[in-house]
Amino acid sequence: xxxxxxxxxxxxxxxxxxxxxxxxxxxxxxxxxxxxxxxxxxxxxxxxxxxxxxxxxxxxxxxxxxxxxxxxxxxxxxxxxxxxxxxxxxxxxxxxxxxxxxxxxxxxxxxxxxxxxxxxxxxxxxxxxxxxxxxxxxxxxxxxxxxxxxxxxxxx
Numbered sequence: 001x002x003x004x005x006x007x008x009x010x011x012x013x014x015x016x017x018x019x020x021x022x023x024x025x026x027x028x029x030x031x032x033x034x035x036x037x038x039x040x041x042x043x044x045x046x047x048x049x050x051x052x053x054x055x056x057x058x059x060x061x062x063x064x065x066x067x068x069x070x071x072x073x074x075x076x077x078x079x080x081x082x083x084x085x086x087x088x089x090x091x092x093x094x095x096x097x098x099x100x101x102x103x104x105x106x107x108x109x110x111x112x113x114x115x116x117x118x119x120x121x122x123x124x125x126x127x128x129x130x131x132x133x134x135x136x137x138x139x140x141x142x143x144x145x146x147x148x149x150x151x152x153x154x155x156x
Contacts, residue, residue, distance in 0.1 A: 025064040029057075032057030110140065
């Protein structure tokens with residue numbers, strides 16, 4: 001006998017996902033507004049120092065909007081990773097906030113590398129120290145080789 005299709009229970013939209021999406025969207029919009037304050041290029045065809053920050057801001061807005069729409073549709077209702085249910089999310093935020101505060105003394109590349117390594121240590125699993133060291137080395141290499149050497153951008 002055929003019955004009614006089984007309807008999954010409505011778990012609602014997790015409040016933390018909505019807050020996360022809204023904060024990320026607001027932060028990316030603010031980043032883009034600040035990027036538009038950077039000077040334009042000096043000659044025809046020159047993209048100027050504001051081009052990359054504008055692209056990052058637009059990409060962040062797109063990613064934040066997709067995250068927010070997914071959360072509104074209940075796309076994360078089945079997934080409840082341990083990271084958002086613990087204090088690790090707040091710890092990661094605090095680590096990167098401290099990273100920004102120490103940039104004047106350490107420099108951008110070492111501060112980001114150190115912060116990325118410490119955040120990596122927040123995740124459980126085998127080889128945490130190796131993953132943290134590899135993450136730090138990768139972030140530092142991207143900052144130094146790509147941005148400083150290849151693109152010629154001076155990092156603070």
